[in-house]
Structure formats: C-alpha cells, structure tokens
Amino acid sequence: MVDSLISIAVEKFNTILQDEVALLVGVKNEIEKLFETFTSIQAVLEDAESRRVKDRAVKIWLEKLKEVAYDVDDILDEWMTENLRSQAAEEGDGSCFSFIVICFLSPLTCFNHVMFRHRIGSRIKEARGRLDDISKETRQLGLSVASGERERVDSEVKKDEIRKRETSSLVDRSSIVGREDDKNEVIDLLLRESSQEVTEVPFVISIVGMGGLGKTSLAKLVYNDEKLKGHFDIKMWVCVSEDFDVKRITKLMIESATESACNLESLDLLQSRLREFLHSKRFLLVLDDIWSEDRRMWDELRLPFQAGALGSRIVITARSEKVAMAMGNIHMHKLEALSDEDCWLMFSRSAFGDQSAEERLELKEIGRGIVKKCGGIPLAAKTIGSAMQLRRTRRQWELVLESETWNLVDVMEGILPALLLSYYDLPPALKQCFAYCSIFPKDWELEKATIVKLWIAQGFIGSDTSEDMEEIGGLYFDDLLRRSLLQDAEMGSNGSIFSCKMHDLVHDLAQSVAGNDCLIVGMTQQANLNLNKVHHSFIFSSSMFEVTSSSSTFHKADKLRTLLVSHGSRVFPPKLEMSLMKQVRISICLHKLFHHLQCLRALDMTGAKIVKLPRTVGQLKHLRYLDLSYSNIEEISAGLINCVNLQTLILNACEWLRKLPREMRKMISLRHLELERINNLSYLPKGIGRLSTLQTLTKFIVGGNHGVDGCDLGELKHLNLLQGSLDITQLQNVSSQEEAREAELYKKRHLHTLSLYFNYPTYGEEVGDEEKRRTEGVLEGLRPHTNLKELKIWSYRGSKFPEWMGDPSSNLIRILLYDCSECEQLPALWNLPMLQDLGMFGCPLLAEKYKEGGEDRPRIAHIPSVRIF
Structure with missing residues (x-):
C-alpha cells in the first residue's frame, strides 16, 4: 500500500515541478530533494513488503513511511488546491487577469499568497527531515532493491493488458465442483417428511465449516435447485452476518418474501406482518452467515415461524458449531475440504x-x-x-x-x-484499492460506481489523455473480480457489473493489510476508541447526533480521510424523523466536526437528519466526495464552493432541498452531481454549463419559478461528457425550437437514458394551436444522439412526435410516453431495429389506434413488449 501512496505523491511532484512561475526557488529545491528521497526508498519497498509479516522492525518502518507519505500528500494537495482556487476565481470573474487585478488592488492578497508558499516550503523541509531518517534505517534493516528473482506485475496497472484479459476475466459463479453429494444430502433433508417434525419450530439444517469452504455456495445451489420448485409456498434468503439484529432480520425476511420494501419500524408490527405471510404456508428460509451464539436472540426471532405449515425448513450457514447448536432443533451438515x-x-x-x-x-x-x-x-x-x-x-x-x-x-x-500470495501479486495501485474495501462491513454490497468514486477521491487512480479516471477505476474493480478477490457480481439493467461482495476470508485479508488505516466503528462495543492513526472510518449510527456528540473522539481524528456514516439500510433508508431543535443541534456539532477533520477526502452522511451544512464545510479543502442523500437538508451552504477539489456531490432523495449554491460554477472539479427524486428544487444556478468536466447530471431544470432566473437549455451545450441518465424538466419554459437546439443533445453520445418533462399543470389539459406548434418545435430541437437506449416523454402537448424518434440508425431499446394526450400518431417506430419495449400511458388518442384490434396495431406488432394504459 505504501508504494501506491508514494506513487500518488510522485505524480503530484511532477505536476507541481512544472509550475515554474508559481514555485519559489527554495520551495522547488525542497520538492526536488524530497522527490529524490522518495524515489530511492521506493526501490526497496518490494523487499520490505515481503518481510513485513515476519519482521516487526520492518513493519514499524513501513508504518512510519506511510505516515510521512500521507503528510506529504496533504502538503502537495494543499499546494495544488491553492492553484485551483485561483482558477476558480478566474472562472467566477470571467477574466484570466483577475488574480493580477486583485494583487494590484490588494497587496495583502499577494503577500498572503507568498507567505502560503513559504509555509508550504517549511512543511516540506520538515517532512524531508523525517523521510531522511527513515531512509537511513533501510541499511540497518538490510532492505535491498528487488533482484528480480521474485517477479511481480509492473508498478502501474497496464490498462491495455487488463483489456486483453477482460474478455475472459469474470469467474463463472456456477462453476462449483465437488459439492454434488453435499447438495443432494441437504435437499433430501428439505424434502423428507420426518418424525422429528415439531409444530412450534421448523426443522433447522445447519451447514457448518471454516471460512472459504463454500458454505454459501452450497446453500445457493440448494436454494435454486429444480427439485424444490413447488414444494415450498414461500422462499426467503437473508444474509445475517455479524450483526444479529432481530428487527433488521425480520424486515429482510418480509422484503425477501414479498420482493418489495417494508417500511414498518416496530418489531411488534414486523413480526405480526411476517406471521401473516407465513400463516399455514410451508416456507423455506435460508439464514446465511450467522455468527451469534445468543440463544435468546434466536428465541425472539423464531416467534413468527410457528404460524408456518408442517414441512417448513430453515437452512443456516455458520463457521461455528456452537452457533448452529444455539438454533435448537437442527441437523448439522459439516462441510469438509x-x-x-x-x-x-x-x-x-x-x-x-x-x-x-x-x-x-x-x-x-x-x-x-x-x-x-x-x-x-x-x-x-x-x-x-x-x-x-x-x-x-x-x-x-x-x-x-x-x-x-x-x-x-x-x-x-x-x-x-x-x-x-494473491495480495502480494497485486500491482501497487490495486493493493491500495483492495485494502480500502475493508472500510465496509462484511457482506456489504459494494456498488461499483460508488467504490470507484471513493477510490478517485482518495487519489488512488490517475488519468491520462486517452481515458478518464472512472473508466480506469472500473477496470481496477473488474480486475479484483477476475482475481476472485471480489465475488457474487450483480448485473445492472444495462448489462454491466453493478455490485459485488467480498468473501469473509478475503475481507479478513483486506483488514489485515490495511492495518490501522481502516476502522469500522459500532458493530461491536469498542472501548477507548482511538482514531488518531486511522485514515478511513465507517461508522454505524442511528443518528448523526450519536457520531458528532463524541467530540473528544473526533478531536483526535485529524488524519481521517474518509468518514462514512451508516444510518440504516442503503436500499431502504429509515424514515427521517427528528425535531427541529435536534436538527439545529446537529448543525452545531457538524461545525465542530469539520473544524477537526481537515484532511477529509470523502464524507458520506446518507440519511443524516441535518437541515443545513455549516459554512465551515468550506474549510475541508481536500474534500472530493460528499453524499447527503436521504437527508433533511434544505439548502447547500455557499461555503461549499470553497471546496474546489469536490468531484462528487450526491443529493438523491433530499425531499426538502430548495437551493444550490449561487456560484456553483466555481466548483470546477465537479464530475458527478446526482439530483434524483428532488421535488422541491425549482431551479439550477446559472453558470452550471461552465462545469465542463461534469459526467453525471441526473436532473436539469429549465428556467426558474417565482421570479428566479435559472438556467436555460444552452447551459447544456458544452456538457458533452454527460453519461448515464439525464432528466430535463420544466420544458414548457423553452420558447422555441432554436433554443432547444442550443442544448446540442445530439452531441451527448454517452447518455443512455433521457427523460423529457413538459410539466404542464393539469393532466389532459388542452392547449391552443400555437402552443402545440411551439411544443412540437421544442421536442424537434431536442434530438438526442443515436446511442441513446431509453427515451421517456412526459406531458407532451404536441399533436405529433418528431421524425427523429423513428430514425432507423437509432439504438433505442425502450420508449415510454406518459400523458401525451394531444398526440394522434406515432412516428415510424417500426423502423427501429433495437426497440424492445413501447409503453403509452394516459395517451387516449394513441391508445385508440394502437391497442389490440386498433387500425394501426399491425405496425407495432413486431415489438416484443407493448403496454397501453
């Protein structure tokens, strides 16, 4: 991991050393000397890494080197941040001479600028002194340059090599060998009518064995076997892991049985609901990866099972026989090597x-x-x-x-x-990425897009002119999967990998190699918690109040680079209920929190019950990733624009959000702005089109409401890196076809889903001929790139659709039309070679023509799925 940290620092050295104008001579000399020392130490890192397990002195040496590398990275990042802030000021003022003008008008600004560089020079000199001492120890420890006898992968992941392996890289999860007899034995127990049947408790079968033997794989083979089809009325799969929480597990059982979210909160209501589902039904329940030996917890969990029919079965997987014995009425199946x-x-x-x-x-x-x-x-x-x-x-x-x-x-x-050995075999960049995954609890679903953004925030991924960091990060993720260090790949709707999990045994490995770097807080009681050497932390908490009120703990966490706070399920967040008084208190706590966590690169407060970020968020000069999804936030503080390094801002499902920072155009590093399920945000700040690095913009609001002057469609013109999904709302505010064309959607080749909302106030409201023609022109001007896969149109009031919707060169797979009440005819959709799904909802004139038996139904008969309501 240290070699990756040093590589990050070296990359920043090279960037800074090119800044001849800004560098003072003394500072440049110190950076060059530091660079040379880093390079000399880098040569012996392979030897040190291979000896760290057996040699405690080498392990301590690596820890000291790691701390210096982190400190140097912070110093260099501050330098680069200062330059970014100058660029942001120029962007905001619209003049490349703004800094010169400011210096002319305010000599104090220039003086501060020079003093900043002197302070940086002093800190670099101090770090070099520490590094020189570490360098001297290499001889005492007998560390040497790798002789090449033990070959490793190059110091950087060669992306072209990864691509060559990519065609056959993913491991087939169905390729399980040597478990046929085990599977048949467990299935026989599930199907057999036994004299040991007990009415109060379903018969329990436990699969027991050490980590890595394939207990979960066997349970999956059994659960999906054809012989069980029709035998059980209900099947449920729940991953329990170390956190045996009766309420959580009961909710997951209900969600598994119903395949839908459960919003009940009290245990009484949850168990009553589960009992109703199971009443007189024969069920199969798999409880995967149980750790708890507490019989009382099991007695509480099993109460609803008594409602099930005879023949119901429970299968558990566990590493410990004591865990299995706590379940009571069991047959223990010991899994052998x-x-x-x-x-x-x-x-x-x-x-x-x-x-x-x-x-x-x-x-x-x-x-x-x-x-x-x-x-x-x-x-x-x-x-x-x-x-x-x-x-x-x-x-x-x-x-x-x-x-x-x-x-x-x-x-x-x-x-x-x-x-x-598999860890040693990883290239340096992948070692760092792999170890970072230990920040998440066992059995956590590692969403690929999120993990990649967090890696980028920590500086683990570099970029070049040919590829962006997200693409490289995706290749890293896929390579970990190919090496079996990640598993259980889940595919997204577009056919690409959405998420993976990490096997418990591999997670133990990641935790071991991460050492003090990563810490999970809250799963078990941790006395005398010490965060002063921790760089990445995941915290389980029922509210931000619990986290931030431990101020004494976080006063010492000044080296923390990642703080992820979990407030519940990532899929179905808890209801956000808190009094305003408490919410204000939380804001005060955050103010103190930000004052101490000056090194933060990533902050996730999903579900936090906060109303407003304090202005001190602008002090987090290294911050690159901020997730406030499902929070009660009403307004994003203007202080956030000082976070010029911020790359990812996630505000999904912030129901009360009304306003974004007015000068958001100064956030020149922003790459991802997620605004899904935001209903109270009525406009976007002007100038957002200047953020030319944006790759994700899930919602674009045209114009403003209540006299607010918002963005026009032309702001989209230069955002040609946009990818994924884009919702454009308030299209009734667009005046003409020419204005619509200014968005240049036909250049957005990476978008795969486009949703167009005309937001007319009343369903089915009739409009005049002039309004129809204007609306038709607007939709005509919004022609997207032919790469688009999914198109949704809401409340369109034109009489006809544009011809581009029927372009044979289009790659559209799905078209959904909602409340297009004035349209009488579809364009030539029958010419679309890829179209698989067509939906028309609230489109009465179209429904009459294209429903079963309608005069134009034959034209769309070849489309596999046609839905008309």
Whole structure:
C-alpha cells in the first residue's frame, strides 16, 4: 500500500515541478530533494513488503513511511488546491487577469499568497527531515532493491493488458465442483417428511465449516435447485452476518418474501406482518452467515415461524458449531475440504486460461503441488489459480510453490497463505484499492460506481489523455473480480457489473493489510476508541447526533480521510424523523466536526437528519466526495464552493432541498452531481454549463419559478461528457425550437437514458394551436444522439412526435410516453431495429389506434413488449 501512496505523491511532484512561475526557488529545491528521497526508498519497498509479516522492525518502518507519505500528500494537495482556487476565481470573474487585478488592488492578497508558499516550503523541509531518517534505517534493516528473482506485475496497472484479459476475466459463479453429494444430502433433508417434525419450530439444517469452504455456495445451489420448485409456498434468503439484529432480520425476511420494501419500524408490527405471510404456508428460509451464539436472540426471532405449515425448513450457514447448536432443533451438515482432485479442477479452470496443452502438461506437476498447499479450501484454490493466470513460465510457478509464505503459521491472524500470495501479486495501485474495501462491513454490497468514486477521491487512480479516471477505476474493480478477490457480481439493467461482495476470508485479508488505516466503528462495543492513526472510518449510527456528540473522539481524528456514516439500510433508508431543535443541534456539532477533520477526502452522511451544512464545510479543502442523500437538508451552504477539489456531490432523495449554491460554477472539479427524486428544487444556478468536466447530471431544470432566473437549455451545450441518465424538466419554459437546439443533445453520445418533462399543470389539459406548434418545435430541437437506449416523454402537448424518434440508425431499446394526450400518431417506430419495449400511458388518442384490434396495431406488432394504459 505504501508504494501506491508514494506513487500518488510522485505524480503530484511532477505536476507541481512544472509550475515554474508559481514555485519559489527554495520551495522547488525542497520538492526536488524530497522527490529524490522518495524515489530511492521506493526501490526497496518490494523487499520490505515481503518481510513485513515476519519482521516487526520492518513493519514499524513501513508504518512510519506511510505516515510521512500521507503528510506529504496533504502538503502537495494543499499546494495544488491553492492553484485551483485561483482558477476558480478566474472562472467566477470571467477574466484570466483577475488574480493580477486583485494583487494590484490588494497587496495583502499577494503577500498572503507568498507567505502560503513559504509555509508550504517549511512543511516540506520538515517532512524531508523525517523521510531522511527513515531512509537511513533501510541499511540497518538490510532492505535491498528487488533482484528480480521474485517477479511481480509492473508498478502501474497496464490498462491495455487488463483489456486483453477482460474478455475472459469474470469467474463463472456456477462453476462449483465437488459439492454434488453435499447438495443432494441437504435437499433430501428439505424434502423428507420426518418424525422429528415439531409444530412450534421448523426443522433447522445447519451447514457448518471454516471460512472459504463454500458454505454459501452450497446453500445457493440448494436454494435454486429444480427439485424444490413447488414444494415450498414461500422462499426467503437473508444474509445475517455479524450483526444479529432481530428487527433488521425480520424486515429482510418480509422484503425477501414479498420482493418489495417494508417500511414498518416496530418489531411488534414486523413480526405480526411476517406471521401473516407465513400463516399455514410451508416456507423455506435460508439464514446465511450467522455468527451469534445468543440463544435468546434466536428465541425472539423464531416467534413468527410457528404460524408456518408442517414441512417448513430453515437452512443456516455458520463457521461455528456452537452457533448452529444455539438454533435448537437442527441437523448439522459439516462441510469438509475438497478432495485434491476437485481442488485441482477448480484451480486449473482459473489458472490455465488459454494456455496450450503442452504448456499445461509442463506446469501440471508444479500446479498440483500448489493445490496441495491450499488445504482443500475452494476459495484458496480459486484465488491462487486466478493469480497464476499471469504467470506463464515454469520458473514463475516454481517460485510460488517455493515461497516462504506457505510456511508461516497463523500468518496475518489466520489468513490463508494462498490469499496472502494473491495480495502480494497485486500491482501497487490495486493493493491500495483492495485494502480500502475493508472500510465496509462484511457482506456489504459494494456498488461499483460508488467504490470507484471513493477510490478517485482518495487519489488512488490517475488519468491520462486517452481515458478518464472512472473508466480506469472500473477496470481496477473488474480486475479484483477476475482475481476472485471480489465475488457474487450483480448485473445492472444495462448489462454491466453493478455490485459485488467480498468473501469473509478475503475481507479478513483486506483488514489485515490495511492495518490501522481502516476502522469500522459500532458493530461491536469498542472501548477507548482511538482514531488518531486511522485514515478511513465507517461508522454505524442511528443518528448523526450519536457520531458528532463524541467530540473528544473526533478531536483526535485529524488524519481521517474518509468518514462514512451508516444510518440504516442503503436500499431502504429509515424514515427521517427528528425535531427541529435536534436538527439545529446537529448543525452545531457538524461545525465542530469539520473544524477537526481537515484532511477529509470523502464524507458520506446518507440519511443524516441535518437541515443545513455549516459554512465551515468550506474549510475541508481536500474534500472530493460528499453524499447527503436521504437527508433533511434544505439548502447547500455557499461555503461549499470553497471546496474546489469536490468531484462528487450526491443529493438523491433530499425531499426538502430548495437551493444550490449561487456560484456553483466555481466548483470546477465537479464530475458527478446526482439530483434524483428532488421535488422541491425549482431551479439550477446559472453558470452550471461552465462545469465542463461534469459526467453525471441526473436532473436539469429549465428556467426558474417565482421570479428566479435559472438556467436555460444552452447551459447544456458544452456538457458533452454527460453519461448515464439525464432528466430535463420544466420544458414548457423553452420558447422555441432554436433554443432547444442550443442544448446540442445530439452531441451527448454517452447518455443512455433521457427523460423529457413538459410539466404542464393539469393532466389532459388542452392547449391552443400555437402552443402545440411551439411544443412540437421544442421536442424537434431536442434530438438526442443515436446511442441513446431509453427515451421517456412526459406531458407532451404536441399533436405529433418528431421524425427523429423513428430514425432507423437509432439504438433505442425502450420508449415510454406518459400523458401525451394531444398526440394522434406515432412516428415510424417500426423502423427501429433495437426497440424492445413501447409503453403509452394516459395517451387516449394513441391508445385508440394502437391497442389490440386498433387500425394501426399491425405496425407495432413486431415489438416484443407493448403496454397501453
């Protein structure tokens, strides 16, 4: 991980050293000396990393180096931030000479500017002194430059190599071997009518074994087996993990059974609802990954199960037999290690890839030796097999077989040596990204887009002229999946990877290599919590008040770079109920919090019951990621515009949000602005079109209300990097086709979903001929790029649709029309080669023509899904 930190600093060195005008001579000399020292230390890092497990002195040396690297990164980032603020001032004033003018009018500003650089120079000199001391210790520790005997992947991830592997990189989750007998035995128990049936408690089958044996995989095979179809009335799958919370688990059972969100909050109501669902029904419940041995918790959880019919079954997976015994009426199925032959089969599927039969034969004997050391653990065989794909020579395989890591006892607190070797095999950038994932609790759903944005916020991902950071981050994520360090990939609606999970054993590895860097607070009682060396923290909390009131704890957390606060389910956030008095109190606490957390790069307060961010948020000069989704926030403080590094601002489902900062155009680093399900925001601040780096803008509001002068469509003209989804609302405010064309939607080639809202006040309201023609012109001018996949149109009042909707070169897959009450005819949608879904809702004139039996129905008969309501 340290090598990645140093790489980040070196990249910033290079950027700053090019700033010849801004650099004072003394500062430049200090930076050059620091750069040289960093480079010399970087050469021995590979040796140090391989010795850190066994040699405590080396481990301490690496910790000291890491702290200096973090401090240097902060210093260099402050320098670059100062330059960004100058650029933001120029952007806001619209003049490239603004700084010169300011200096002429205010000599104090120039003086402060020079003093800032002197202070930075002094801090760099102090850091270099610490680094020189660390450098001297390399000889005492006997650290040396890697001889090349142990080969590793290059210091940077070569993106073109990743792409070549990408075609066959994802592991097939269905390729489970050696578990057919186990599956049949468990299924037989599920289907068998037993004399041991107890009316009060369903029969429980526990799958028990150490981490990595494949307990969850076996449970999934059983749960989805064809033999169970029709046998159970209700099937439920719940991942329990370490947090055995009866209310949470009961809610998840209801949601699994009904496939919909449950908004009940009290345990009494939840258990009553579950009892109703289960009444006289035969059910199958899988409780995956149980840790709690508390029999009282189980007794409370099982109360609603008594309503189920005889033959109901519960399957649990657990590492401990004591956990299983706490469940009472059970059959325990102990999962054993795989045979050498099955383990070899799993290993070879991952390891050999496209190698020829001759190559496989040459490596087979060595490979079987490696498999032998995996101890029959499927996860170990699969993971080390994935790592071996990159090694093609006999000597490379022999080096893995002969590695001292296999001989370590209880290495890294019980982490399997095979997994540790897989970590060593990661390139430096991926090591940092992998370790960072340990900030999330076990079984947490790691959403790909969110993880990538957080990696970018921490500076783990660089960029070049050909690709942006999000694309590179996506490749990193996919590579971790390919290496089996992430698993259970879930696909999004567009066919790409949406999320993954991390196996418990791999999570233990990530926590071990992260050390003090990452800390999860709140899952268990933690006495004398010390955050003074923690850089990334995830906190479970029922309210921000609980977090911020522990002021003494956070006074010492001045090195914290990530603070993620969980207020409940990420999918179904809790109802936000709090008195105004408490909310004001929270705002005061945040003011104190921001004063101490000056190094923050990422802050997630999803579901926080806060009304307004204090102006002191502008003091967070390093801040790059801010998520306030599902909060009670009403107004974003103008202080936020001082966060010129901010890349991601997420405000989804902030129901009370009314206003964004007026000078938002100064936030020149902004790449993602998410505004989904925001109903009270009536306008966007003028100048948002200057944020040319924007890739995500989920909502664009045309004009303003109540006399407010908002954005016109022309602001979209230069935002050609926009991707994903875009909602354009208040289109009734657009005056003409020419104004609509100024948005240049036809240049937005990365958008896949476009929703157009005309926002007429009354459903079905008739409009005059002139208004119809104006509206038709507006829609004509909004022609999108042919790459668009989904188009939605709301409350359109024209008599006809534009011809571009029927363009044969279009890639549209779905078209949905809502309340288009004046339209009488569809364009030539039958010419669209990719169209799979057409929906018309509240479109009476169209419904008459295109419904079953309608005169024009044959024209759209080839479309697989046609819905008319």
